Amino acid sequence: MGQHLPMTQPPPASQQPTTAPQSAKTxxxxxxxDERIRTAVRLALEEEGWExxxxxxxxxxxxxxxxxxxxxxxxxxxxxxxxGFEVCRSVRRLGDVPIxxxxxxxxxxxxxxxxxxxxxxxxxxxFDPKELSARIRALLRRTRHDEARPTRxxxxxxxxxxxxxVVRHEGADLHLTRTEFRLLVELAAxxxxxxxxxxxxxxxxxxxxxxxxxxVDVHVRRLRTKVExxxxxxxxxxxxRGMGYKLQA
Numbered sequence: 001m002g003q004h005l006p007m008t009q010p011p012p013a014s015q016q017p018t019t020a021p022q023s024a025k026t027x028x029x030x031x032x033x034d035e036r037i038r039t040a041v042r043l044a045l046e047e048e049g050w051e052x053x054x055x056x057x058x059x060x061x062x063x064x065x066x067x068x069x070x071x072x073x074x075x076x077x078x079x080x081x082x083x084g085f086e087v088c089r090s091v092r093r094l095g096d097v098p099i100x101x102x103x104x105x106x107x108x109x110x111x112x113x114x115x116x117x118x119x120x121x122x123x124x125x126x127f128d129p130k131e132l133s134a135r136i137r138a139l140l141r142r143t144r145h146d147e148a149r150p151t152r153x154x155x156x157x158x159x160x161x162x163x164x165x166v167v168r169h170e171g172a173d174l175h176l177t178r179t180e181f182r183l184l185v186e187l188a189a190x191x192x193x194x195x196x197x198x199x200x201x202x203x204x205x206x207x208x209x210x211x212x213x214x215x216v217d218v219h220v221r222r223l224r225t226k227v228e229x230x231x232x233x234x235x236x237x238x239x240x241r242g243m244g245y246k247l248q249a
Contacts, residue, residue: 058082092118138206
């Protein structure tokens, strides 16, 4: 296991309409057109005790997801037919399942584009199977409720019902992904204190040394499009230059 694999309107956060049915095993849906890579990934994930559904194209993946659901979706960007970005957008429209994008390119544009399409995290090929497993475990942990959080938080015109996965702005429901919701809750719980990108990686994604500050920046940008009256001039989620982000009334 030490070697690198050659792999190189949506519902509110509280609803999970297309997660896998309740069973003894977590179901991971993989989308990879290279059979050798696909098999290597399946074997690595099965060693972790997870059930793996393999698909070789975007069309096949969407059919599988729509029929059987999944607990986590792993999507390669470079696919024949429907590319990984479109698969990601389609999965995100169907539900709030955690998504990891995989890219063999070094161009950061692919990373940002994948996150903008709705992915929660990304990996570059080649990667260590242990890193992939750690990312998946971190995402799965975030699907559980965080009992330590206040159940209701108000910041200006925002109302956050942490135990229900609901956010309202001036009485109107906002539809956030699970990651966007967790990001907002962590910022609200800081009570006006600035949280660095490293703080947010640790609190929201559950790891730090794996993380990339762009992961935070893109999700903040996505969050602003949903909670801010004018995302270009944020009122609530503000940047403190050189330090990080904070939530203000």
